[in-house]
Amino acid sequence: MVTGQGRIRQAVRVWLPVGFFLVVALFPFYWMAITSIKPNAELYNRNVMPLIVHAPTLKHYVDLLTQSSFLLWTWNTMLVAVVATAISLILGTMLAYPLARMRFAGASLITMTIAAIYLVPQPLLFIPLADVINRLNLGNTLTSVILTYPTMLVPFCAWLLLGYFKTVPKELEEAARIDGASRLQTMWTIFLPLCTPGFISAGIFAFTLSQNEFLYALIFLTKSSVRTVPVGVIAELIRGDVFYWGQLMAGALLGSIPVALIYSFFVEHYVAGLTAGSVKA
Amino acid sequence: MTEPGTHHPTTRRGFLKLAAAGTAAAMSRPQPAGAAEKTITILHESSFIKPFDEYVMNTLSPAYEKATGIKVNYEVTSVGSLPTRISTIAETGSGADITMNGLLQVIQFSNKYLDVGDIADDVGKAQGGWYDAGREAVVVEGKWKAIPFANIGQLMNWRTDWFAEVGVKKFPETWDELYEVGKKLKAKDHPFGFELGHGFGDNHGWLYPLLWSYGGAEVAADGKTVTIDSDETARAVDFCRKLFKDTMLDDALGWTDVSNNKAWMAEQISCTNNAESILWFAKREFPEIGKVTDQAMNPAGPKGRFHLLNSISHSIFSFSPVREEARTFMRWLMEPKQLGGWYAIADSYYQPLLHGYDSAPMWTVEPRNLPYRDALANAHLPGWPAPASRQLAESVAKYVVIDMFAKACAGASTKDVIKDAAAQLKDIYRSA
């Protein structure tokens, strides 16, 4: 029965907890936004109510875009994310397909190895990896991060894709094999086209992870022209001991928007990716 | 190690080359020219004062090229990235010919730097002699591994208006006097705020001098004997705790370098230790605050008055293919005409380490910066009186002295914090 009281009770039951989580999740972004449009005088003023802006200004955004290499950093970040994601999807597929579809000696060993690679987080590898990058003379090149990001993305993609691949029905592939197609042909022409949702899921996950990377970028990329947004914002909008707070917040907000936008188009896939491995594995 | 100009074996895949081509500007460092035109690449940390960097790019480089035909390529890296950058260059053997050094780099990379004692000697003789502080920062195992350039000093910043409210017109001479003023000011809601957290400058700027002014020291002059466990250190620690509890904002315990700048502009604090950035920023953005901001030398303790040496210098990489040209360039750069012009552009932000500049006109531009010059006489590297060493670098990186004071302020006993610091230093200096 849907009485007036029932409806109110239902709304409370939904919106009280959900609203709470929403406020908590989004408040820092609100803070970023209003700080980025406050003039310095207001920014540093302790006595003013900080939650509203009295004299909004776009100066920080203008300064950010004209006085720093922010746009270049954004380009670098996108480029690195796209290429690293592409590499990771390809390599991840090459790992996941045999594990999902073939029976062969050593399969479980490989699966365990991939899982073990999760145990090797970046802070464990960054010192020897810095050495390797130096010796390959890749310091301060985008190649250094394009090559190293997949080290954390490939295991992810392999695992996500593995979970997804297992859910694809085998009939079409079996039919193709009966018709005489080789395994390679089957995989390439029949199987993979069916997996677009899986690729989008894994891809968007890898993309957002790549945007978030900081440690390798901090160490390998010290020239402003090759920096990504996270490093650029932290390293260059802080000149010595002066934080250009307005620009920092503007940079933080602008740096978050592309990721958030792209991901918002693919939320379904993102969530499917998150869960594909866990629920259906 | 690879020489600049050679192609290293390709380990990249085809499509990466595509990506590389697509972002040519962002990719590998510029290939130095062949036999025809020589280039000297200088690496510098981005200056706080923009015109300083521009002076090299727009005035000095073209002048040198006109005179000698050699191109001078001035590269800046963001503040804080210099050590990482030099690491890469030192490890790969290419990327720059001359580099700027901060506090610790001469020590860490001395084996990759040329001995430039001859240049330094000549420069010193010609321009009034070097400050001891200059020598202290660049001499490693008896050899000059860099030519001192300048000090970026740290001074006491104080609010003249608030100090006047409690009857103080001149900045206190001793730590005890400062303490008394601080108590009064805290009662008036204008507390002090000195950094005690894990920053890189504003903590060292007062804590090492505090330690020295009471007669304490990490290590003896022999560079081996750990001497931190002493009555003098204990007195310094006790004073620091007192100063924190009775005059400062609680938050200062976790402050990093930016915090006191922020607090100053927000008018939260009446006194702190900082480089010129507070005055510079206030004058530009908050002129009203700038008018009542002044700078003074660190107060004196029972055993004297001290300041932190935060010198920058220039070194030539020993593997540089143009090292002879680099030497000649450095000589030219350190001539009064070039050097003086370069210093002057930055308004005494860089304090020259040559006595020849003690009465230079740059000091009259902003009289409040004069104490920077006077502080040079008693400025020292962390780890003083021991000479520069890699153990010093480890002690700084592990915040041994900083944490000793910070833990005491947070409530630990003096005995315990000194015991901990002594144990840490003994471990670090075991290999000395």
Place this chain on the structure above:
Amino acid sequence: MTIASERLPVLAQAARRRVPLSVVLDRQSVFSWLMMALPLAFLAALVGYPFFYGILLSLEDRPVAHTGTFVGLKNFVTDAHDPIFWRAAINTFVYTGVATLLKMVGGLGLALAMNQHFRMKNLVRALLLLPFIVPTVLSTVAWLWMLDPAFSVVNRLLVTLGWPKPGPSWLGDPTLAMVSIIIINTWRGLPFYGITLLAGLQTVPAELYEAASIDGAGGWARFRFITLPLLRPIILIVTLFSVIFTFADFQLVYVLTHGGPANATQLFATYAFDIAMGAGQLGLGASVALAMLPALALLIVALTIYLRRE
């Protein structure tokens, strides 16, 4: 018919008749290993090699720009004597443990709250994931400003309620600093937990709940005996990820406190960074980083055993 996995050695086959390459390549084992060759080589080169090289480094005295000298376990002995090392170890465990617990409980709460029907649910779900999507260092910078007592809204509130001015020092007090990083980490990771658990919740067949209700089970009992057991595998997987990420966390602390005040927030990753990049001691830094490995392995094994208990 699929080509069954052959048992005949290739040689014997060849002896009888020439086997076309295409047939050989189509054997499951051959195909699989060839297909995996490239990614495995990639991982071996960029994960395996650095991993073992890192172990070698940890056994060397290797100052930056110098060649390394083998010193055996000396670095680990130094670490064992280093009070900061132990502080970092304790911090990392506490940080990981508390944050993971909070994320798990909070995530479950979020999932339950979201497991209802309402309009704009998809938009809400997208918005809720933002903390996890946005680059950590950028959101942490916002928190840096928010946690300054002079500007913090929370402090303002507390001061109005009677707390002595200027309110708690979130980044200055050692205990509060640890609380702060736990809070921010939870803020960031809770959506990951929540949305994943939500998806899991949605796969629980409604009939089970109905049957239980008919049998007289109340809300709590239904939760305990139906929901939780079915969610176990997901909780395990998500927790595993979360633990690894949090244990190796670097960005948050680097931006917020750089390990301070007085190492109250120093973690393995940040300490290794300070030693390697700050002091230039690559071997010693590698030894601190490697110390994460046994701890991580232990955590994961313990978790897996606990959650697999049936």
